[in-house]
Amino acid sequence: MKRWLFVSALALAGTAGAATQAIDPAHLQLLKQIVDINTETRNLAGLAQVRDVLVPRFESLGLKTTRHSLGNGREVLSFDTPGSTPKVLLVGHIDTVFAQTGDFQRLSEQGDQLVGPGVIDMKGGIVLMLNVLAQLKQAGKLQHVRVVLNDDEEIGSPYSKQTLRTLAGGIPYGLVFEPGLEDGAVVRSQSGVRWIKLTTNGKAAHAGLEPENGIDACLDLARKIAKVSQLAQPSKGLTLNPGVIEGGSKPNVVCDRASVTFDVRFRADADWQAVSAAIGEIGQHSDVYNPQLKQGTRTEVTQLAEMPLLPEQQTQALAARVEAIAGAIGQPFHARSVGYGSDGNNLAETGMQLLVGVGPYGGGMHSRNEHMLVSSYQNRLTLMTQLISQLTDTQGDKP
Numbered sequence: 001m002k003r004w005l006f007v008s009a010l011a012l013a014g015t016a017g018a019a020t021q022a023i024d025p026a027h028l029q030l031l032k033q034i035v036d037i038n039t040e041t042r043n044l045a046g047l048a049q050v051r052d053v054l055v056p057r058f059e060s061l062g063l064k065t066t067r068h069s070l071g072n073g074r075e076v077l078s079f080d081t082p083g084s085t086p087k088v089l090l091v092g093h094i095d096t097v098f099a100q101t102g103d104f105q106r107l108s109e110q111g112d113q114l115v116g117p118g119v120i121d122m123k124g125g126i127v128l129m130l131n132v133l134a135q136l137k138q139a140g141k142l143q144h145v146r147v148v149l150n151d152d153e154e155i156g157s158p159y160s161k162q163t164l165r166t167l168a169g170g171i172p173y174g175l176v177f178e179p180g181l182e183d184g185a186v187v188r189s190q191s192g193v194r195w196i197k198l199t200t201n202g203k204a205a206h207a208g209l210e211p212e213n214g215i216d217a218c219l220d221l222a223r224k225i226a227k228v229s230q231l232a233q234p235s236k237g238l239t240l241n242p243g244v245i246e247g248g249s250k251p252n253v254v255c256d257r258a259s260v261t262f263d264v265r266f267r268a269d270a271d272w273q274a275v276s277a278a279i280g281e282i283g284q285h286s287d288v289y290n291p292q293l294k295q296g297t298r299t300e301v302t303q304l305a306e307m308p309l310l311p312e313q314q315t316q317a318l319a320a321r322v323e324a325i326a327g328a329i330g331q332p333f334h335a336r337s338v339g340y341g342s343d344g345n346n347l348a349e350t351g352m353q354l355l356v357g358v359g360p361y362g363g364g365m366h367s368r369n370e371h372m373l374v375s376s377y378q379n380r381l382t383l384m385t386q387l388i389s390q391l392t393d394t395q396g397d398k399p
Contacts, residue, residue, distance in 0.1 A: 022375060022377050022378045023127075023377050023378075024131075027130065027131050030053075030057065030130070031114070031119070031124060031127045032107045034050050034053055034054070034123050034126070034127070035107040035116040035117060035118060035123050036105065036106050037049050037050050037053070038096075038099075038117070039094050039095050039096050039118065039151075040095065040097065040098055040099055040100055041095040041097070041151070041154045044072075044074070046100070047073075047074075047094060047095060047151045048073070050094050051075065051094065051151075054077070054126065055077065058079040058130065058133075058147065059079075061133050061134060061137050062081070062142065063133075063145075063147070064079065064080050065077065065078075066078045068167075070159045070160060071159075072159075074151055074152060074159050074160070076148060076149070076150045076151075076160050076163045076164065076167070077147075077148070077149045077150075078146060078148050079146070079147040080145070080146050080147075081144060084143050084144045084145075085144060086144055086145060086146035086170075086171045087144040087145075087171065087172060087173060087391055087392050088144065088145055088146070088171065088173045088174070088391045088392055089146050089147075089148065089167070089171045089173065089175070089347075089352070090129050090145065090146070090147045090148070090174075090175050090177060090388075091147075091148055091164070091174060091175065091176045091177065091343050091344075092122055092125055092126045092129060092147070092148070092149045092177045093122060093150050093153030093154070093157075093343065094123070094126065094149055094151050095150075095152060095153060095154050095155075096117055096118035096154065097121075097154050097366050098117035098118065104116075104117055104368045105117060110371070112373060112374050113362065113371040113372065113374065114362075114372045114374060115369070115370065115371040116370065118370070119370055119371060119372045120360060120361060120362050120365060120370060120371070120372045121178065121179055121365045121366065121370065122178050122359055124360045124377070125358075125359030128177060128360055128377065128380055128381060128384070129147065129177050132381060132384045133147075135381070135385045136385060136388060136389060136392075139389070141392065141393070143392050144391075144392040145388070145392060146171065148164060148168075150163075150164060153342070153343055155305070156193070156195070156305040156306070156307055156341070157343055157346050158305060161343075161346040165346070165347065165349065168350045171352055172352055172353060173318060173352060173353050173354075173391050174344070174347055174350075174352045174353070174354045175318070175355055175358050175387075176343055176347075176354065176355070176357070176358065177358055177359040178342050178356055178357050178358075178359055179357060179359045179360060179361045179362065179365065180358065180359065180360070180376070181336060181338070181357060181361060182361060182363045183334060183361075184361050184376060184379070185334035185335055185357070186319065186333075186334070186335050186355055186356065186358060187310075187336065187337070187338050187344070187355070187356035187357040188312055188315055188335040188336055188337045189267070189309075189311055189312040189315060189337040190307075190309070190310040190337070190340065190341055190342060190345050190356060191237055191265040191266055191337075191338070191340070191341065192269065192272055192306075192307060192308055192309035192341075192345065193263070193264070193265055193305070193306065193307040193341040193345065194263075194266075194272065194276075194305065194306050195261055195262070195263055195264070195304040196262045196264055196301065196302070196303055197260070197261045197302045197303075198221065198224055198228070198259060198260050198262070198279070198282075198283055198299055199258075199259040199302070200217040200220045200224065200257070200258050200259070200297050200299045201217055201298045201299070201300075202214065202215035202216055202217030202218075202254070202255060202256045202257070202258075202288065203215040203254070203256055203295070204249075204254055204255075204256035205253070205254040206252065206253065206254075207251070207252045207253060207254055208252060212290075212292055213290075213292075213293070214254025215256070215288055215289075215293065215295060215296065215297055216254050216255050216288050217247060217248075217256055217257050217258040218248050218258045219255070219287075219288050220258070220286065220296075221245075221247060221258040221259070221260055221299075223287040223288075224282055224283070224287060224299065225242050225245070225260055227282050228240060228262060228279055228282055229242065231278055231279070236267065236268070237265065237266065237267035237268075237337075237339065238264075238266050238267070238271045238275065239263075239264070239265045240263070240264050240275070241262060241263040242260050242261070242262050243261060244259075244260065244261040245258075245260045246258065246260075247259065261304065265339045266309070267337070268309075269309060279301060280301055283299040283300070283301040284299070286298070286299075307341040307342075307345035307346060308345050308346065308348045308349055309345065309348065310344045310345045310348045310354065310356070311348070312337070314348060314351075314352075314353060315353070315354055315355055315356075316353075317353045318353050318355035318387075319335050319355060321390065321391075322355065322358075322383065322387060323335075325383060325390075326383060329382060329383070329386070331379055331382075331383060342356050358380065358383075358384055358387075360372050360373070360376040360377045360380050361373060361380075
């Protein structure tokens with residue numbers, strides 16, 4: 001291991017607090033600054049504020065900023081090392097799932113944990129990214145790097161995914177600085193994701209005066225939810241979650257409109273194709289029919305979001321490199337398949353080798369207990385600095 005990889009840790013020896021022992025004060029302060037700014041995906045003002053904080057930090061490393069406007073106040077930021085062709089893409093997102101209201105809005109230190117909204121998903125990953133690039137610059141090895149940050153990942157990157165794919169074109173390696181799993185494992189593969197909405201239309205009527213003149217969309221939808229849910233095969237990684245159900249207007253009115261949005265996860269494209277066809281057939285059938293009116297319900301099936309499958313073969317090369325580095329420096333290495341999605345899914349179709357989950361890790365993601373294990377930060381800083389140094393070294397091993 002190069003001596004310069006330990007500079008930050010040695011300089012911070014003896015400082016108070018677990019966080020300041022593992023994260024240098026400047027990067028810890030930056031982490032607090034951006035965690036304390038709410039960036040729920042719909043909070044455009046907060047997203048703009050964090051972009052304004054981050055741009056000067058990347059530019060101070062000598063990187064060139066490009067703003068890719070997506071309209072409606074959304075942007076993708078890209079940062080490049082001038083005069084070099086990118087060999088590795090570092091990927092991050094600045095949005096979080098946490099609402100602007102509520103009392104979980106600030107970073108706090110609790111022993112070996114930093115607790116706060118988005119601290120690992122993934123503001124900690126962005127700060128780590130900057131820290132790694134600073135280490136590389138100090139060693140004279142900051143070259144052939146492109147960074148991209150978007151602001152809509154938590155809703156599937158519907159606005160930014162095409163821009164991300166364009167910016168990834170021709171780059172052989174991609175590292176997604178999402179958090180590692182709770183034991184520090186990186187992601188071996190990610191399930192494909194679809195959000196499917198079924199909207200059923202019936203006919204309203206007074207539930208007490210003339211129920212025979214109604215067609216109950218809520219009842220129809222309940223039956224369809226049961227049918228669709230039976231398509232799940234959890235042992236194969238095929239899951240269907242009816243996460244949002246809406247319908248009706250008042251208890252004394254026969255429901256004339258109802259909808260459900262399913263989250264569908266799958267590990268094989270063939271499973272998705274089979275489920276999609278089955279859902280389509282379920283939607284074509286009326287499960288509530290009024291013989292007096294000679295009319296039944298009508299159901300529309302709409303796809304709201306999609307993330308392609310990230311297969312294991314697209315992570316093998318980078319996982320092998322990380323395992324070798326981890327073994328050389330005495331860090332454990334684990335890699336697992338997961339059901340959640342990321343921009344790694346959205347970049348899978350580029351054909352680049354990808355690795356997801358290289359950021360600092362902890363637990364409680366998307367909850368009030370979201371936290372970073374402070375000890376994970378230094379581990380990832382060392383690991384990712386060495387990995388990116390290898391990947392961008394013009395004399396290094398070829399894929």
